[in-house]
Amino acid sequence: MKKYFMFDELGTNYRREIIGGITTFLAMAYILAVNPGILENAGMDKGAVFVATALAAAVGSLIMGIFAKFPISLAPGMGLNAFFAFTVVGAYGIPWQTGLTGVFFSGIIFIILSLTGIRETVINAIPVQLKYAVSAGIGLFITFVGLQGAGIIVDSPATLVTLGTFTGSTLLAVFGIILSVILIIKLRSVGIFLGMIITAIIGMVTGIIEPPTAVVSAIPSVDSTFMVALQPLGDIETLFNVKFLVIVLTFLFVDFFDTAGTLMAVATQAGLVKDNKLPRAGRALMADALATTIGSLFGTSTTTAYVESTSGVAAGARSGFSAVVTAVLFLVALFFSPLLAVVTPAVTAPALVIVGVLMVSSLRLIDWDKFEIAVPAFFTVLMMPLGYSIATGIAIGFVFYPITMLLAGRKKEIHPMMYGLFFVFLAYFIWVR
DSSP states (O other): OTTTTTHHHHTOOHHHHHHHHHHHHHHHTTHHHHHHHHHGGGTOOHHHHHHHHHHHHHHHHHHIIIIIOOSOOEEEOTTHHHIIIIIIIIITOOOHHHHHHHHHHHHHHHHHHHHSTHHHHHHHHSOHHHHHHHHHHHHHHHHHHHHHHTTSEEEETTTEEEEOOOSHHHHHHHHHHHHHHHHHHHHGGGHHHHHHHHHHHHHHHTTSSOOOSOSSOOOOOOTTTTTGGGGGGGOHHHHSSHHHHHHHHHHHHHHHHHHHHHHHHHHHHTTOOBTTBOTTHHHHHHHHHHHHHHHHHHTOSOEEEOTTHHHHHHTTOOSTHHHHHHHHHHHHGGGGGGGGGGOOHHHHHHHHHHHHHHHHGGGGGSOTTSHHHHHHHHHHHHHHHHTTOHHHHHHHHHHHHHHHHHHTTOGGGSOHHHHHHHHHHHHIIIIIO
């Protein structure tokens, strides 16, 4: 096993890999509570989504660790779960069953792209500035969802939104955010997870949250979501329209580039990049694609590589064995579903806000001095939270980009694929919105 995972070549050992795997799990374990809470808004069974989340994370991490041999763990992605619940199901009125079919299709396309050289073409076609803008926009959207769920931001007939009343669960969420900020600054890797645990405990002590009736129980049934993604496949009218195409493209786009960015970030930190090239990159992308496809069949939104894996690398992880350790811990977590009862919006809000802060940091990489870049980037970021839709932000940015670049005399820098996406998203606004 040491030889297979290249321990000697990477200068690691079982102790470092196990500690790294545990650290990564603690850093991303919040998704076990947050993902069911978000997808519950789409009408999905919370217990079933909890099981699907754990299984998708376990399978994805196993594939990444054993097949690609990277110290990177996977789980249903933040942002894409919000897009699924609040845009696909909430705004578009599409049944969650069909939404899972969209995730399934995006995974299949991702697999095809990973088996061919097309993936490099797609990555190179999307301007890096828009990639940064999409990441930042999703961060703002996630934060807004968290603040809204906790009652910190509420609706207002006069100004659309305003601050809520800081009492009860809302006050608990504010405490959780402040605590999580402190823990992230001091502890980094496990700050989000510990912040949620302490916030939940304070909520139970103060009577704001009802304590769980048990800690360990049988694994909840996944019957309501398992293989449901395949049910709408026979409905041609539902699947072959512009709205469904936009949904699939959004799932694919965000997952594709989020994985590529996470892969490079974690691999660079681990010292795995050689001559500006990443070995086994194709295998890593394939692992992500397979995880997304399998996760949709279990019953969860897109599964993707987690940047929290950097915490495991910081703790010493260098090989895929650490991802295997993380996968095993996700399987063990299946027996602790009763604890979900204490994970209310007040408890998940701090996690959503912190993840949002981390994602918005990509704004610093955008060339704001170039107006032709600033305009599409700005609208991409702005319209995600204001339009309450990740797809809307991406669509507006991709419509503006070719226009501003052409007007600036930079048409040679526009990849032909961007013109194709321009017409796809233009059709989205004409016939879908």
